[in-house]
Amino acid sequence: xxxxxxxxxxxxxxxxxxxxxxxxxxxxxxxxxxxxxxxxxxxxxxxxxxxxxxxxxxxxxxxxxxxxxxxxxxxxxxxxxxxxxxxxxxxxxxxxxxxxxxxxxxxxxxxxxxxxxxxxxxxxxxxxxxxxxxxxxxxxxxxxxxxxxxxxxxxxxxxxxxxxxxxxxxxxxxxxxxxxxxxxxxxxxxxxxxxxxxxxxxxxxxxxxxxxxxxxxxxxxxxxxxxxxxxxxxxxxxxxxxxxxxxxxxxxxxxxxxxxxxxxxxxxxxxxxxxxxxxxxxxxxxxxxxxxxxxxxxxxxxxxxxxx
Amino acid sequence: xxxxxxxxxxxxxxxxxxxxxxxxxxxxxxxxxxxxxxxxxxxxxxxxxxxxxxxxxxxxxxxxxxxxxxxxxxxxxxxxxxxxxxxxxxxxxxxxxxxxxxxxxxxxxxxxxxxxxxxxxxxxxxxxxxxxxxxxxxxxxxxxxxxxxxxxxxxxxxxxxxxxxxxxxxxxxxxxxxxxxxxxxxxxxxxxxxxxxxxxxxxxxxxxxxxxxxxxxxxxxxxxxxxxxxxxxxxxxxxxxxxxxxxxxxxxxxxxxxxxxxxxxxxxxxxxx
Numbered sequence: 093x094x095x096x097x098x099x100x101x102x103x104x105x106x107x108x109x110x111x112x113x114x115x116x117x118x119x120x121x122x123x124x125x126x127x128x129x130x131x132x133x134x135x136x137x138x139x140x141x142x143x144x145x146x147x148x149x150x151x152x153x154x155x156x157x158x159x160x161x162x163x164x165x166x167x168x169x170x171x172x173x174x175x176x177x178x179x180x181x182x183x184x185x186x187x188x189x190x191x192x193x194x195x196x197x198x199x200x201x202x203x204x205x206x207x208x209x210x211x212x213x214x215x216x217x218x219x220x221x222x223x224x225x226x227x228x229x230x231x232x233x234x235x236x237x238x239x240x241x242x243x244x245x246x247x248x249x250x251x252x253x254x255x256x257x258x259x260x261x262x263x264x265x266x267x268x269x270x271x272x273x274x275x276x277x278x279x280x281x282x283x284x285x286x287x288x289x290x291x292x293x294x295x296x297x298x299x300x301x302x303x304x305x306x307x308x309x310x311x312x313x314x315x316x317x318x319x320x321x322x323x324x325x326x327x328x329x330x331x332x333x334x335x336x337x338x339x340x341x342x343x344x345x346x347x348x349x350x351x352x353x354x355x356x357x358x359x360x361x362x363x364x365x366x367x368x369x370x371x372x373x374x375x376x377x378x379x380x381x382x383x384x385x386x387x388x389x390x391x392x393x394x395x396x397x398x399x400x
Numbered sequence: 401x402x403x404x405x406x407x408x409x410x411x412x413x414x415x416x417x418x419x420x421x422x423x424x425x426x427x428x429x430x431x432x433x434x435x436x437x438x439x440x441x442x443x444x445x446x447x448x449x450x451x452x453x454x455x456x457x458x459x460x461x462x463x464x465x466x467x468x469x470x471x472x473x474x475x476x477x478x479x480x481x482x483x484x485x486x487x488x489x490x491x492x493x494x495x496x497x498x499x500x501x502x503x504x505x506x507x508x509x510x511x512x513x514x515x516x517x518x519x520x521x522x523x524x525x526x527x528x529x530x531x532x533x534x535x536x537x538x539x540x541x542x543x544x545x546x547x548x549x550x551x552x553x554x555x556x557x558x559x560x561x562x563x564x565x566x567x568x569x570x571x572x573x574x575x576x577x578x579x580x581x582x583x584x585x586x587x588x589x590x591x592x593x594x595x596x597x598x599x600x601x602x603x604x605x606x607x608x609x610x611x612x613x614x615x616x617x618x619x620x621x622x623x624x625x626x627x628x629x630x631x632x633x634x635x636x637x638x639x640x641x642x643x644x645x646x647x648x649x650x651x652x653x654x655x656x657x658x659x660x661x662x663x664x665x666x667x668x669x670x671x672x673x
Binding site: 116118119120121122123125126127129130132133134135136137138140141144154194197198201202204205211212213214215216217218219220222223224225226227228230231232233234235237240242245274275277278282286306331334335337338341342356359360363364369372373376377379380383384387 | 406410413414417418420421422423424425427428431439440441442443444485486487489490492493494497498499500502505508509512514515516517518519520521522523524525526527542543545546548551576577580601604605606607608611612622623624626627630637640641643644647648651652654655656659662663664
């Protein structure tokens, strides 16, 4: 060590930069492209968004004027902002628990199958996950058609009255929930069954010796051990649901009567239809704080340090 | 006996759910090949008889479908190549090399992961306008390159590789670049495969940003192209389903061909549990 230090001091100053470059140059070379994109297209826009949230942007000159909390006050004072937030919350509060429940049930059932059966069902469940939201939205809008749609025909088969679906303010948001629930479970099932596979066999054997039946085994043994994966799925599902946009844009345009205007759709409208960039940025920031807050809350409430 | 009943029930529930998931796809395909009369028929036919290509002819006439297909392919391929290359490089740097600032930089990668995409929309649009990238391939591709999640996944994967191999290659006199190309990248192939597949599918299916950054019909990729199609022919479901099928087919084929990677790959980098 001492030798190294004395040698270092013998050399002249330019070589210090040289040695730093020789030592770390390749590391920076490997990291640089990603970091360039990270700063230009991720970090800068987020910081700029914070600035815009407190500003008024003149579209003609591109100049910003500091307006303090005005944009935030405007958000809180606008009824539609609260409606949009409420719609996103209602959608999330229904979709997330129900889809997690479906994921757990399907995973438990799939996990016991021989591997060919597992692959078949997982593939079927996964199909919507590789399909663009634009395709799913158009197909479901066709299924929801009140006159010649497949869903009303199927309802008729079991003697239920035809519905207006997307045209009915009370049913429009639930219809979008149906779209999410009937197709969004593939990734969750794949992740959860993988996690189930990593639980050591002895854990199950021990439970059986203790006389646990299948249900008790799942409830008392499997699920607690799967808590980290379930937490991950919970947070991802919550964030994803809260950001509902594509189906709204393509199927309902936020209607009827703002029944499906979600917060992201409202932000989009204010930014790119009304060109209220400052107002939209302020709402996006509020939205971000809410999302991070919820994720953090879920993490602190449900996280555990189970080890096995 | 009880075992057998339980097993049958399991298959029944799974099958019902699988049918529920697949029916929309089935209905899209059937409708795409039906003529206008059959589409309006009540009760609906479960099979197009006779099947017709008319909807596809209308689709190719009403929309620059092959231009959209080219745009989607071009954008998805370039986005994926750039993202995977850069994420592999930086994943290696963060996992296997120590350099001043490495921790703070990786922390920044993690930090932007929790920021919802919508927060960036307005500034990203403004930035794209300044850089003259509105309605261009640059605008479609560059903001999507090197997504932090890809960097995060590659770093996670690289961490699992044994450092001794790298040291041994260095002792053998391998330069840093050839070490990366001939040792690191081949060892990281499973991680690279996963990031490649998911980046490609995400890029192909992207909707929100392409809607915002493109303004001319010619520059649309397939998913926002469908939105145009829907506006033009609001009630022509045959046309819409033909366009939807045209959009969905490439990723569905990719999925069926690479099923194994999709179904296993998703667990790379996921939390243990």
